[in-house]
Amino acid sequence: MADYEIHEHDVLVIGAGGAGLRAAIEASSMGVSVGLVCKSLLGKAHTVMAEGGVAAALANVDPKDGWETHFQDTMKGGKMLNNWRMAQLHAQEAPERVKELERWGAVFDRTKNGKILQRAFGGHTYKRLCHVGDRTGLEMIRTLQDRGVHQGIKVYMECCVSRLLKDGDKIAGAFGYYREDGRFVLFKAKAIVLATGGVGKSFTVTSNSWEYTGDGHALAYDAGADLIDMEFVQFHPTGMVWPPGVRGILVTEGVRGEGGILRNKDGERFMYKYLPESTKKDFAETDEEAKRWVDAALAGQQTDARRPPELSTRDNVARAIYQEVKAGRGSPHGGVFLDISYQDPERVKKKLPSMYHQFKDLADVDITAGPMEVGPTMHYIMGGVRVDAETAQTRVPGLFAAGECSGGMHGANRLGGNSLSDLIVFGKRAGAGAAEYAKKLEGKPTVSDDAVKAAQEEMEAPLSRPDGKNPYDIAKQLNQIMSTHVGIYREEKELEAGIAKLEELKEQVKHVGVKGNRAYNPGWHLCRDLRNMIICSEAIARSALSRKESRGAHSRLDYENTDDEVWGHVNSAISRDGDKMKLELTPKPEMPAELKALFQKKEPVNA
Amino acid sequence: MREALLKVFRGEKDNGEYVTYKVPIEEGMVVLDAIHYIQAMYDPNLAVRWNCKAAKCGSCSAEVNGRPSLMCKSRMDKFVDGEEITVQPIKSFPHVKDLVSDVSWNYRANEKIPAFTPAPDADWTFYQEDIDRVQEFRKCIECFLCQDVCHVIRDHDRKDFLGPRFMVRSAGLDMHPLDTVERAKFLKEEGGIGLCNITKCCTEVCPESIHITDNAIIPLKERVVDEFYDPIAKFLKSVFGNKK
Numbered sequence: 001m002a003d004y005e006i007h008e009h010d011v012l013v014i015g016a017g018g019a020g021l022r023a024a025i026e027a028s029s030m031g032v033s034v035g036l037v038c039k040s041l042l043g044k045a046h047t048v049m050a051e052g053g054v055a056a057a058l059a060n061v062d063p064k065d066g067w068e069t070h071f072q073d074t075m076k077g078g079k080m081l082n083n084w085r086m087a088q089l090h091a092q093e094a095p096e097r098v099k100e101l102e103r104w105g106a107v108f109d110r111t112k113n114g115k116i117l118q119r120a121f122g123g124h125t126y127k128r129l130c131h132v133g134d135r136t137g138l139e140m141i142r143t144l145q146d147r148g149v150h151q152g153i154k155v156y157m158e159c160c161v162s163r164l165l166k167d168g169d170k171i172a173g174a175f176g177y178y179r180e181d182g183r184f185v186l187f188k189a190k191a192i193v194l195a196t197g198g199v200g201k202s203f204t205v206t207s208n209s210w211e212y213t214g215d216g217h218a219l220a221y222d223a224g225a226d227l228i229d230m231e232f233v234q235f236h237p238t239g240m241v242w243p244p245g246v247r248g249i250l251v252t253e254g255v256r257g258e259g260g261i262l263r264n265k266d267g268e269r270f271m272y273k274y275l276p277e278s279t280k281k282d283f284a285e286t287d288e289e290a291k292r293w294v295d296a297a298l299a300g301q302q303t304d305a306r307r308p309p310e311l312s313t314r315d316n317v318a319r320a321i322y323q324e325v326k327a328g329r330g331s332p333h334g335g336v337f338l339d340i341s342y343q344d345p346e347r348v349k350k351k352l353p354s355m356y357h358q359f360k361d362l363a364d365v366d367i368t369a370g371p372m373e374v375g376p377t378m379h380y381i382m383g384g385v386r387v388d389a390e391t392a393q394t395r396v397p398g399l400f401a402a403g404e405c406s407g408g409m410h411g412a413n414r415l416g417g418n419s420l421s422d423l424i425v426f427g428k429r430a431g432a433g434a435a436e437y438a439k440k441l442e443g444k445p446t447v448s449d450d451a452v453k454a455a456q457e458e459m460e461a462p463l464s465r466p467d468g469k470n471p472y473d474i475a476k477q478l479n480q481i482m483s484t485h486v487g488i489y490r491e492e493k494e495l496e497a498g499i500a501k502l503e504e505l506k507e508q509v510k511h512v513g514v515k516g517n518r519a520y521n522p523g524w525h526l527c528r529d530l531r532n533m534i535i536c537s538e539a540i541a542r543s544a545l546s547r548k549e550s551r552g553a554h555s556r557l558d559y560e561n562t563d564d565e566v567w568g569h570v571n572s573a574i575s576r577d578g579d580k581m582k583l584e585l586t587p588k589p590e591m592p593a594e595l596k597a598l599f600q601k602k603e604p605v606n607a
Numbered sequence: 608m609r610e611a612l613l614k615v616f617r618g619e620k621d622n623g624e625y626v627t628y629k630v631p632i633e634e635g636m637v638v639l640d641a642i643h644y645i646q647a648m649y650d651p652n653l654a655v656r657w658n659c660k661a662a663k664c665g666s667c668s669a670e671v672n673g674r675p676s677l678m679c680k681s682r683m684d685k686f687v688d689g690e691e692i693t694v695q696p697i698k699s700f701p702h703v704k705d706l707v708s709d710v711s712w713n714y715r716a717n718e719k720i721p722a723f724t725p726a727p728d729a730d731w732t733f734y735q736e737d738i739d740r741v742q743e744f745r746k747c748i749e750c751f752l753c754q755d756v757c758h759v760i761r762d763h764d765r766k767d768f769l770g771p772r773f774m775v776r777s778a779g780l781d782m783h784p785l786d787t788v789e790r791a792k793f794l795k796e797e798g799g800i801g802l803c804n805i806t807k808c809c810t811e812v813c814p815e816s817i818h819i820t821d822n823a824i825i826p827l828k829e830r831v832v833d834e835f836y837d838p839i840a841k842f843l844k845s846v847f848g849n850k851k
Contacts, residue, residue, distance in 0.1 A: 109742075
């Protein structure tokens, strides 16, 4: 009798945020048996933290919007490094996915005409973000959760997967454990969808929760998939900087979408001087013009004024803030000021209720009466598991990936609001792809006893070393390495030093140990997370060292320019080569002529 | 540096004791930070459930000095110097370990609620004023503090009552302008709404300030009364039909 539980499903979805839930719903609706594994309780995934909205060219507020403009904005935001087909499918399908959420019970804010209201966001030409105040992610996850509950999806809560198992080259299952009592579990599955989110916990200051330890990235890497564009790590420009206990927690871009103004300690509205030449003409030149745009937006009217400079893309705004702080023009706690207090207090409370409460409760700051202090925080990784655009399948047969743990969709920089739409568009596609694959697969893949035994031993090892290295110490060292050497600005010698330190840390992790038993033991859990975090960190550092240019979220001090000639045509791809990490530069998929033509036309008129 | 004394419940399945830890207080610190400090400095074993640390996911529910609270929202500076701060798991559900309780009952309760069912011919035009109330209910982060403090669940262990959280969810569905399901019978029979005696404890502890009692439970109770106990309404319904 094996000392682990066994469950069998056609499709196993790992991760129960927006992408995982949407994948599970899709697969289940196609008549296959679906298991959904989540590390936390259901409904607590990081998607609840997404605030600003979900991008979809519904054209409810700006009638000129359409999928082509959304596609163009996404590609430009991603500095043309995106997988064009993913960006196209995303722009085309997001409106239908959002309307589908509404039909499943999501209650979005309304326009005066009773349609879904849309707000402005950085990098989006038109007002495009469907939202519910500033808690859009919660609305989405709750809607999907309740939809899934009534569809007979089996949910394994507070359950972690530590290894994927294969039969030959094909996916055959996954091994893991329950957090509650540490009992082991084997999932046999024909297909697996990874929807595990991001890698933020590798950095000191991050908006990400404890769950963001790069599990899907690492599981896929170990199973033989490749990770692309890992150097592109998004620092969200506005995280809380004070008090220390909440440092890094997100301040939604919705604040800027609603007219929030960024100023340095001298009161200067500094964003004007950081607008890249290529997009300067899309933004207001004066406070007066920016104000006209905000007034029109608040009144729900059209205007010829251009949007405020604060609505530049996240990479620009994050770098601008970093530079202001570095030049000694920051706020008292090492950030800059973000001000929405010039607007009607009741409106601010209504449109940004969680921001109001977050600052009031956690920092004693009334955002309707004065500015917030904000600064860059590690927020999102554009890089991830390489997938096929249509089916979301990786190069490992039966292994699929969607959401933040997949790569390609966002290129070098993600636009705000494109993450929530990514989840539902590619969550659905991954679910369908996996169900389709499982249905067609002949016979059942088998899991080898040896592989299960090895996975079990791997999990038990830290408990046999009660005097081993403290996992919290190693996590702290990892955070320092990544924040110091692989942060918002990078250069060769820093990256090389960082990689050397990561190599040392890899050795230390082999001696990590923890006291106690397997029951709800966070230290034991961290031992396992460390392995995944270090794989992702090394992939980020190596890709960053390789890319000798600055593009999107990747800023090299020693290569300040964007080099389209050489680097505009390649994705960096990381894969496993025995115990070593292999890096290749692979040609980016070529865009068809009709889409290329979109970028040669006259620029779209700004709303 | 100021220090706090945290008296934390440690143990498994109710077998436990309070262990006191000294934690240095940084400015702006919350109870969850102190718990994390204990994990990192004294005992990586300490079990605690948390995710977002921004009062948005509702994972870190506990009883802080006896009051059901989110640990991420309980600021250390509201306690006086030298005060012992007691932290224990929420009580209404089976204990797992340290600060973690088994809240799975809530997920089973949720499954019973009739799903959102829009009219097939709905055109999906509706107005902000029609959904302001529904959006209030949908702010719920499922921290289950209202369930924890509800007398019916806590003192009487009546799990035939869905509890405030699921009254709020039912109200959100029921008051959605395009939903067509009649939930009064469900709320009366399976939901046990009659068991609520309006003590408003749930409303008091809600970190999202949802007016659970006034805006959700009382209107639902009125609906049940109209449906089952009001002879005039019953008569009118028999004449004019049952309209939601």
